[in-house]
Each structure stands twice: as structure tokens, then as C-alpha cells.
Amino acid sequence: MTGAIPLALILSAVSFNSGQAIQAHYTEVRPVIDGILEDLWQNADSATGFIQQTPDNGNPATESTTVYLLYDQENIYVAFRCLVHDLTTVHDRLSEEPDGVQVVIDPFDDNTTGYSFTVGFNGVESDCRITADGGMTENWDGVWWSAVRKYDWGYGVEMLIPFKSLRYPRGKHDWRIDFGRFVIGRAECSFWSKHEITGFKVSRMGRLTGINPPARRLGLEVYPVGLVRQEKSGNYKTGWRDEVRAEAGLDLAYSPTPGGNLQLTVLPDFAQIEADPYQVNLSRYELWLSERRPFFVEAVETFGGSQQPVKVFYSRRIGKPLPDGRAVPIITGVKWTERAGRTQYGFLGTLTGECETEPQSYYSIFAARHRLLTNSELGAIYAGKDNRAFSNHGLGLDVILRSDRLHGRIFTAGSQFGESLDYALSLDGGYESENFAGGLTLRQIQPEFNMNGTGYTTWRGQYGSFYAGPVFYNRSLFRLAMISPGVEIQREWDYPPGTATATGFINSSARFKNQYYLSLWGGYGQDWALSRLYRYSYTGFYFASDYTRPVTITGYTNYYTRTANYRRGQIAPVFQAEINIQARLGDRWKLWLGDDVTVEADSLSRINIRQDLTSVLRPGVEHSFNARA
Structure with missing residues (x-):
């Protein structure tokens, strides 16, 4: 004490x-x-x-x-x-x-x-x-x-x-x-x-x-939804089949208290939501995708969102996409969030329909956060998924401490997945000032910890990282510059004894007084992947010209001498590069041209190139072209 x-x-x-x-x-x-x-x-x-x-x-x-x-x-x-x-x-x-x-x-x-x-x-x-x-x-x-x-x-x-x-x-x-x-x-x-x-x-x-706002009214909003959808399926050999069907849904929002909000959705359709940007994934883990659906975006901070060190709740699990491109249908969902004094809390419940191998499931999430001292927080979150095949439940507790330049967070979680019970622990801390910056992260995720029913669990093992370095503010050519050397160590439970991923790195970035920006990074280490222990190095940079000019250019490169390509099941060099050019055309129009290239070698040492060309004229037209060589 x-x-x-x-x-x-x-x-x-x-x-x-x-x-x-x-x-x-x-x-x-x-x-x-x-x-x-x-x-x-x-x-x-x-x-x-x-x-x-x-x-x-x-x-x-x-x-x-x-x-x-x-x-x-x-x-x-x-x-x-x-x-x-x-x-x-x-x-x-x-x-x-x-x-x-x-x-x-x-x-x-x-x-x-x-x-x-x-x-x-x-x-x-x-x-x-x-x-x-x-x-x-x-x-x-x-x-x-x-x-x-x-x-x-x-x-x-x-x-x-x-x-x-x-x-x-x-x-x-x-x-x-x-x-x-x-x-x-x-x-x-x-x-x-x-x-x-x-x-x-x-x-x-x-x-x-001295502000005296009015007492909040009920704030009832009702949005009925009606859709007619036409889908074409099949191929040239079996023939094409057209299917036309009508759909209806309902969205409701109700605010019965000053800090409370109730949302109800029935048979929602998120077809109008912008698609996720394309990403090349060479790792063995699924990509994290940000939430874009309005029903789940509202009050996302109450339920943790991407800020959770160990993600007990990941809203993209609800109505998740299936391998054939379809999404698990959401039958209904209800969400209640409330703020009272220093406390905010919320409940989210959804029922999803049966679709192929995914049985009908019920998701339930409870979360609460209480403000401590000036702006520190104490939080708790529960997430569960239940269906006839299995159940997945988890509970997370965390403390966030913030001062003017220091911040720290302790997070612990327990999970039940089928017959398995286990836990995860996380510790984060950092310091920022105009002269120095540093950070420390420690994680331990036990072998049977699994929140992939409602959350996002990729690797399981031990992880630690540390970085610290000087900050230069208004020095010489620099408006703001940072140099951050550090180390990163990770060991997953399926690694052989005595093996671990270990990397020494140095990151640097600089905003120049002429508004140009440059970031450089590099590292050397060893990794265990695809049943092999190998050494590698990497380097790259990001560059941006003065964004106040009529024409701006940004560029990015990253090169690994060796890295695990789980898509091809091999360890080989990988080079990625991207360049974007943005130009103003008068007072209203903007032209954007982008070229994204990934170069990788296959098991026969052949070079494979994937190229994505994109052009955008705003307001107006977007066009993209993908090519492989």
C-alpha cells in the first residue's frame, strides 16, 4: 500500500x-x-x-x-x-x-x-x-x-x-x-x-x-427500410440464375434519459457501407478490420473498440463474412448506452441467423467504465456468444492511469471457450514530452485463452517491447523529429523450446520546417515460422511532400531480406512499394493517382509482382486496375 x-x-x-x-x-x-x-x-x-x-x-x-x-x-x-x-x-x-x-x-x-x-x-x-x-x-x-x-x-x-x-x-x-x-x-x-x-x-x-440546456426530450427516431434486391449467380457452364427478392427492416433510436440512448435494429442491411480497403496479408493471422456499420460505431468507446490490449469484443464477428462472400445475417440487435456522473455503461445484444456452417447465435456484451481522479479510468467488459454448437464467454478488467505526460494501463482477461478456461494479462506504459519519448508493452496470453467467438485472438504466448529516444523540437531544419531505438521479443507457445522471435530496431521520423515529412526504419532479428528458425533484416521509408502545394507526392517502401509468406508457405524476400500523386485541378477538382506494388518470390525462385493502379477524380469518378506478373 x-x-x-x-x-x-x-x-x-x-x-x-x-x-x-x-x-x-x-x-x-x-x-x-x-x-x-x-x-x-x-x-x-x-x-x-x-x-x-x-x-x-x-x-x-x-x-x-x-x-x-x-x-x-x-x-x-x-x-x-x-x-x-x-x-x-x-x-x-x-x-x-x-x-x-x-x-x-x-x-x-x-x-x-x-x-x-x-x-x-x-x-x-x-x-x-x-x-x-x-x-x-x-x-x-x-x-x-x-x-x-x-x-x-x-x-x-x-x-x-x-x-x-x-x-x-x-x-x-x-x-x-x-x-x-x-x-x-x-x-x-x-x-x-x-x-x-x-x-x-x-x-x-x-x-x-453558466449554460442551462433544456431537459432532453424523448428523442424518438424511427427509420423503416424497404429494399428490392436482384442477384445473379452461376457460371457460363451451368448457366445463370436471376433471383429477385424484397426485404424490409427497421431502425429505431430512443433517448429516454439525458445520458442514455437505446438503439434497435431489425433485419439491418449494410450494403451502403463503404467496402473495406484491400490489404495484402502474408501472415498466418487474420487482418483486423475497422468497424464501419452505424449501429456498431455509435458509442464504440464504451465497448472498448480497437483500444483493448486483449480484444475481448470485436464487433466484426457479428454478421461476419463467410468464405463464399456472403455475410451471416443479423436478425435483430439492441444496444443501450448510459452516462451518469463519472460512470458510463452499456449493453449490446444481437441475434444472428443460421447460414451454412454458422448456426443461429446470440451475442451479449456488457461494459462499464468509471472515471478516477482527473481523467484516469477503471473498466470492465463481458462478452459472450452462445449457439447449439458451442459457447464462448470472456471477462476483462482494466485500470488506465493518465497524467500530463505519463500514461499506463493494466488489463487482465479470462476466457471460456467450450471446455477450456484460461487468462491473458497486459501491461502498457509510456512517457511523452517535447524532449523525450518512450514506451513499454508486456503481454502474456495463455495457451487456452480464446475469444474468437466474440473477440479477436490471433497469437498466444509472451510478448515484450521497449523503445526510448530523444525528441527534437524546432531544431535546425526540423519542426519535430524523433529517434526511437528499441527491442521486441515474442515467443508463442507452439515454438520449440529455446526459440523466440527477437528484433532490434530503430525508427525515426521528421517533420521539416518546409512541411516535408520523412520516416525511416530498420531492424535485424530472428523469427520462428513455418517450422524454421531464420534470421532477417528489414528497412523502409515513408516520404510526403508539402501538403499545402498544388501537387503533393507521398511514397512508401519496405523490404524484408527474408520473411514468412503463409499465403505461399515459404520464407523468401518481400518488397512492397507505394506512390501517390495528388494534384489540384482548379478550385473544385482533385486528381489522385496511386500505384501499389508487392514483389515476392515463390518456391521456385520465380518473381511474382502484384500491382494495383488507382485513379480518383473528385468530385467524380474512381477507377482501379489490378495486375499480376
């Missing part, structure tokens, strides 16, 4: 917040969202004195920005007055990355999550949910409005954010908020609150005081 007391005192003593505050003033007159900054905004409190995060961390922003905030019983209104010394330097075309502004709101004052709203000076809007104190973002499609207008002194931006698009606690009148501005020509990112060069943190945002 004596060792834990100083750590708790240190973490609780850290004061993250910037001390900035803005008062929310109520307005009887609703501002017109057209980019014209009318006199009404003079009734609002204002935020000024933006501070650079990059490139010159801690210095005043090079351009003056003033933000005004009002609210009424339906909406939050935000206006930006962005002065510009030279309007010819502004990036505001649809065909380029624009200058713009950002608002981040944390209604729960939890120092870990927030809603982000960004508007470019070209009028393009984007939004997302920020989680893990700025460490992660998730897709979010909120309903809100904005307008931009150009003046001889700069730009005016107005936003309307409905309260009904946000979740917020009842009776809480102090929220967290921050405002940002981006000047692309200087690669400048500035905020109202001071943020470290290492990244944006929710825990450093300022305060929004």
Missing part, C-alpha cells in the same frame, strides 16, 4: 485544465447562420488570445481570432471572427486542405471525451467524437449547421449546434470547451487553451460556464 499512495497523490495533484473560461449568454433572438457577424454577437462573451500548439508551441497565434458564444432553448451558437493579414495566402478552395476553425465540447466534464465540429474556410464541415483524452477519434455524423463568409479583413464563421445532437447530464451548468484555428500555409494549429506539442488533450480544455 505504501507504494500506491505517492502515485495517487501525484496523479490527483496534476492540474490539467488551462484556466480559460467563457460565459454562456442566453439570447432571445436567434442568430441567422449566414456568415454575417451581426451586432447580436456583441451581447456574447468572447474568447481571444489563441496559443499555438504547432509549429511554435506556446507562442501567440500569428493571426487574431475572436470567438463568441450564445445559446437558447434549442441550440448553441458559435461565431468566429478570423483576421487575416494577407488573404492571398489563405487556403479556401474545395480542391485543397483548407484553413478553418474547430469547436470541441465536453458536456460531461469528464476530461476524456468530447464532440468536435470543424468548418473549413471553403465551407466543408466535418465532425467526430474524441475519446481517450484526445488519443482516439471515432466516426460520428451529428446534425448541425454552419456558414462561412469572406471579408476584406478575413473570414467570419457561424455555427448552430442543436442540443438534441449532444448528450449531456441533467442539471450541470459548467462544461468543458475549446476553440481552434488552422492556418495551412504555416502548418499552424492554435487553440484557445494551451496544448502540448505531443497532442490535443480534452483534459486541457477551458470552461464553458
Whole structure:
């Protein structure tokens, strides 16, 4: 116990917040969202004195920005007055990355999550949910409005954010908020609150005081779905068969409490979701695929998502694809998430239909997270899958500790798969500052641990990695540079005694003051694969030109002298390369050309080349061409 007391005192003593505050003033007159900054905004409190995060961390922003905030019983209104010394330097075309502004709101004052709203000076809007104190973002499609207008002194931006698009606690009148501005020509990112060069943190945002949002209404949304599908199957020898069938479904969303949300889906169809990008997989493990289906994306941080060190729950298991290309049908699903004070919790239940070798199955997931101290967390997750053939259940517990520059996580999980019981343990830690960065990861996954019914378990064994190195900020040609030597050791339980995968590596990256970027890496080690112990080395680089220019080029190469190719069942050299060229065509059009090449040798030492050529003209047409030689 004596060792834990100083750590708790240190973490609780850290004061993250910037001390900035803005008062929310109520307005009887609703501002017109057209980019014209009318006199009404003079009734609002204002935020000024933006501070650079990059490139010159801690210095005043090079351009003056003033933000005004009002609210009424339906909406939050935000206006930006962005002065510009030279309007010819502004990036505001649809065909380029624009200058713009950002608002981040944390209604729960939890120092870990927030809603982000960004508007470019070209009028393009984007939004997302920020989680893990700025460490992660998730897709979010909120309903809100904005307008931009150009003046001889700069730009005016107005936003309307409905309260009904946000979740917020009842009776809480102090929220967290921050405002940002981006000047692309200087690669400048500035905020109202001071943020470290290492990244944006929710825990450093300022305060929004005196806001009195309305009591949340029931928020019932019902979306009936009707589809007519035509499918053609067969081949030239057996003939073709056309099948036409009608399908119907239902999606429902209901918010009975300020922090609660209920979602129901019946016979969902995700055909409109963008397909997963093509990836070459030479390993013996399946690829991790990010979630894109709206029903599962909402509140993904409650259920862990990709942040789990040992993945007890992997939502892509539900309705998973089969070898013939079809997906297991989802009959129905229900999800409930709730936030109350420092605690958030959720339940997810789905029923999938029978399809070939996959019997009808029921999935159940429970998760809860409780905030400790300022922005640390205690969490638990349960996931289960049951059908007539087998059952798979798992329970995970974790503690996340965060301070200004230090972070650590302990995660342990147990699994039941059929008759087998086993456990997994994970320890992560890291340190980041403007002069030094390092990290440590330790994992032990026992031989019978298996969460592939509901989660994602690939290898089983022991793993450790460590890296540490200097960080150079605003030195010579570099805006930010890092050198990170380290070691990585892994031993799986099916390895022969005395064998392990061991690698020494060095990674480096640099953002130059002219906006170019270069990353170099290399390593040497040994690996056990395909019943062989072999030595290998690897090297590669990633390059990106100045993204503010009309034409930008990015390139990537990676070469292994020897590596295991499980697709061909051999150990051989592999070379991968990719080049992308992006060009602006006027104010609205953008041309993107890409070439991705993989070169590998087969068992007869013949060279095999796979090439993927892609061209995209936006807004407009996408074309791809695949070739093998």
C-alpha cells in the first residue's frame, strides 16, 4: 500500500485544465447562420488570445481570432471572427486542405471525451467524437449547421449546434470547451487553451460556464427500410440464375434519459457501407478490420473498440463474412448506452441467423467504465456468444492511469471457450514530452485463452517491447523529429523450446520546417515460422511532400531480406512499394493517382509482382486496375 499512495497523490495533484473560461449568454433572438457577424454577437462573451500548439508551441497565434458564444432553448451558437493579414495566402478552395476553425465540447466534464465540429474556410464541415483524452477519434455524423463568409479583413464563421445532437447530464451548468484555428500555409494549429506539442488533450480544455440546456426530450427516431434486391449467380457452364427478392427492416433510436440512448435494429442491411480497403496479408493471422456499420460505431468507446490490449469484443464477428462472400445475417440487435456522473455503461445484444456452417447465435456484451481522479479510468467488459454448437464467454478488467505526460494501463482477461478456461494479462506504459519519448508493452496470453467467438485472438504466448529516444523540437531544419531505438521479443507457445522471435530496431521520423515529412526504419532479428528458425533484416521509408502545394507526392517502401509468406508457405524476400500523386485541378477538382506494388518470390525462385493502379477524380469518378506478373 505504501507504494500506491505517492502515485495517487501525484496523479490527483496534476492540474490539467488551462484556466480559460467563457460565459454562456442566453439570447432571445436567434442568430441567422449566414456568415454575417451581426451586432447580436456583441451581447456574447468572447474568447481571444489563441496559443499555438504547432509549429511554435506556446507562442501567440500569428493571426487574431475572436470567438463568441450564445445559446437558447434549442441550440448553441458559435461565431468566429478570423483576421487575416494577407488573404492571398489563405487556403479556401474545395480542391485543397483548407484553413478553418474547430469547436470541441465536453458536456460531461469528464476530461476524456468530447464532440468536435470543424468548418473549413471553403465551407466543408466535418465532425467526430474524441475519446481517450484526445488519443482516439471515432466516426460520428451529428446534425448541425454552419456558414462561412469572406471579408476584406478575413473570414467570419457561424455555427448552430442543436442540443438534441449532444448528450449531456441533467442539471450541470459548467462544461468543458475549446476553440481552434488552422492556418495551412504555416502548418499552424492554435487553440484557445494551451496544448502540448505531443497532442490535443480534452483534459486541457477551458470552461464553458453558466449554460442551462433544456431537459432532453424523448428523442424518438424511427427509420423503416424497404429494399428490392436482384442477384445473379452461376457460371457460363451451368448457366445463370436471376433471383429477385424484397426485404424490409427497421431502425429505431430512443433517448429516454439525458445520458442514455437505446438503439434497435431489425433485419439491418449494410450494403451502403463503404467496402473495406484491400490489404495484402502474408501472415498466418487474420487482418483486423475497422468497424464501419452505424449501429456498431455509435458509442464504440464504451465497448472498448480497437483500444483493448486483449480484444475481448470485436464487433466484426457479428454478421461476419463467410468464405463464399456472403455475410451471416443479423436478425435483430439492441444496444443501450448510459452516462451518469463519472460512470458510463452499456449493453449490446444481437441475434444472428443460421447460414451454412454458422448456426443461429446470440451475442451479449456488457461494459462499464468509471472515471478516477482527473481523467484516469477503471473498466470492465463481458462478452459472450452462445449457439447449439458451442459457447464462448470472456471477462476483462482494466485500470488506465493518465497524467500530463505519463500514461499506463493494466488489463487482465479470462476466457471460456467450450471446455477450456484460461487468462491473458497486459501491461502498457509510456512517457511523452517535447524532449523525450518512450514506451513499454508486456503481454502474456495463455495457451487456452480464446475469444474468437466474440473477440479477436490471433497469437498466444509472451510478448515484450521497449523503445526510448530523444525528441527534437524546432531544431535546425526540423519542426519535430524523433529517434526511437528499441527491442521486441515474442515467443508463442507452439515454438520449440529455446526459440523466440527477437528484433532490434530503430525508427525515426521528421517533420521539416518546409512541411516535408520523412520516416525511416530498420531492424535485424530472428523469427520462428513455418517450422524454421531464420534470421532477417528489414528497412523502409515513408516520404510526403508539402501538403499545402498544388501537387503533393507521398511514397512508401519496405523490404524484408527474408520473411514468412503463409499465403505461399515459404520464407523468401518481400518488397512492397507505394506512390501517390495528388494534384489540384482548379478550385473544385482533385486528381489522385496511386500505384501499389508487392514483389515476392515463390518456391521456385520465380518473381511474382502484384500491382494495383488507382485513379480518383473528385468530385467524380474512381477507377482501379489490378495486375499480376
